[in-house]
Amino acid sequence: MILDLFGRKRSLEDYIRRLQELWEEEFDILLSIAGYYLDKGEHEDAMEYLEKAFKVAVEMDDKELEALVLDSMGEVYLDKREIDVAIEYFKEAFKIYSSIKSPNREEMKEKIKEVEKMKEAIEMAKLHEKLGETSTFRPGKFEVDIDKIVPKLRTLLGRLESVYKPSESSIEELKEALDIAATINDESSEASILLILGTRSFEDKNYDEAFNYFKRAEELFSKTEDKMSLGTVNVFLGIIYFLRGNEEEALENFKNAIELFRDSDDPKASEIIRDICRLLYRIKR
C-alpha cells in the first residue's frame, strides 16, 4: 500500500530523497507557522512550533537547521524582552555553527554582541530610573561607602598595563616624573602618572584634586587612544560626579567606560563597573 503512494518502480534512494524533501517542507512550514505566531506576539505558540521544527531538524541530522531553530527561539525570547535567555539560545546556535564551520557563524557572533549591547543599555536605563526615584538626594546626604568601592577600582587599575606602580613612588617622585613626561611630551607616561596621582588623591578622599588629575588624564588618554585607561578614568570621574550629586554626568561617564571596555574586549572590566554602580545605586542583583 505504502509503495503505491509513490509508484512501485522507484528505488530506495528515491524514497529516501523524497522523505528528505518532505522533512524539508515540514520544517519550512513549521518555521513559517512559528514566524506567524511571533509576528502576532503569541510567544508560547511560536515556541511550540519551533520545538516541533527542532525535532524535525534532529531527525534530519541537519546541524545547520538545528542552529537556525535555536536562533529563532532566541528571537522569540528577545521579543519577550527576556534578553538573558535569548542570549543563551543565540550562544547555543553559535556553538553549532562553529562546530560545522558554517558561514553563519560570524553573523551569529555579531548578533550576540549586538544583543549584549542592548542588554547593557537596558540595565543602564534601569539604573537611570532607579536614580530618578532617589533624585532628592544631595551631596553629603547620600551615603556612599567608598571603602567598598576602592578594592573594585584597584582591581580595575590592576588590569591596565602601566609601567608606573602606585606603591613604588612617593607623591614628590610622581610629580617630578609628571614634569619630565610633560617636558619631553611623553603623553602616554604623563597620562599614566596623572591617573596614579588622581587615584592617590581619590583614596585620600580629596575628590576635587582627584577630579583635576583625572580630567587631564582623560584628555591625554583620548589622544593616545588608550581605551582601557580612558575607561578607568571615566569610572573614577563617574564616581566623583555621583558624589557631587551630578547624576547625568555620572551616568554618562559610566556609559562611556562600558563602551570603551567593550571595545577593548574586556567583559570583566564591564562587570566591575556594574558592581560599582550597584554599590552606588544600592541595586540588588
Next chain:
Amino acid sequence: MVIELIVRISSGIPGLDELIGNGGGSFAENTVTLIYGPPKVGKSVFSYQFAYEGLRNNEPCLYISTDYGLKDMERNIANFGWNLNEYIENENFYLIDAISTISGGEVESKPNYLLASVHNPTDIMVKLGMALRQITSKLPRFRSVLDSLTTLMAFNDEVLIVRVLTIYIMRIKESGGTAIVTYTEGSADSKVENMLKAIVDNIIHLDGENLTIEAMIGSGKVRAPYNITSKGIIVD
C-alpha cells in the same frame, strides 16, 4: 704662544688624546659627544673605555645601558681585563639598567643600580635625576654614558627620544658632567639623525677602520685609523 683654555678630560682610548689634545685629554669638560657609526665598529667598547678611565681617576660614572644588564656589562668589560666590580662596590659606578626588566632576568635594585625600561623614557629620566642627586653630592666631576640611543628609538617615537636626549644633555651639563652618547648610523630617519648631531657638542664617527672627529670643541676635523684589540680601542 697659544694658551689652551679648554679643560679636556682623557678619553681612555690610547692614541686619541694625542690626536685631539696633544696628550692633554680629548673631550672638553662639560660637553656631550655623539659616537656614531655602523653596527659592530666599537661604539660600546669606546663607551666602556671612557667610563673606565673616569673610574680609575676617581670620577664617578653614570651609565645608562639599553642593551646590556649589569652581569653582561661586567662580562663585556672583563673581556678587556678591567674589573668593574670594585667600582660597583665603592658606589662610583651608577648604572641605569633599561633592559633587564624587559628581558625577564631577576634583578635587584640598589642605590647605584637603578632599574628602568626602554619602553618608558620618562622613567629613565626620573632615574637619571635620582642618580645625579647622589653623584653630585659626592664629587662635582663625573662622566656619563648613554649607550645607546638606537635601542631607545627602536622602542619609542624617534622625535620623543630627541627630546629625551635634549633633557639628558641639559641635566648632565647642569650637574657638571661630561658625557658620550652612542647611536647606530642609519637606524633612524635622516632628519632625526641631523637633529641628534645638532644638539650634541662633539661628533666622532667610527667605521671599523677609521675614527673621524667630525666636530670637536677646540679642535679641527681629524681622521686616524684604529683597531679593536684585547685592550680595547687603540688609535694609531
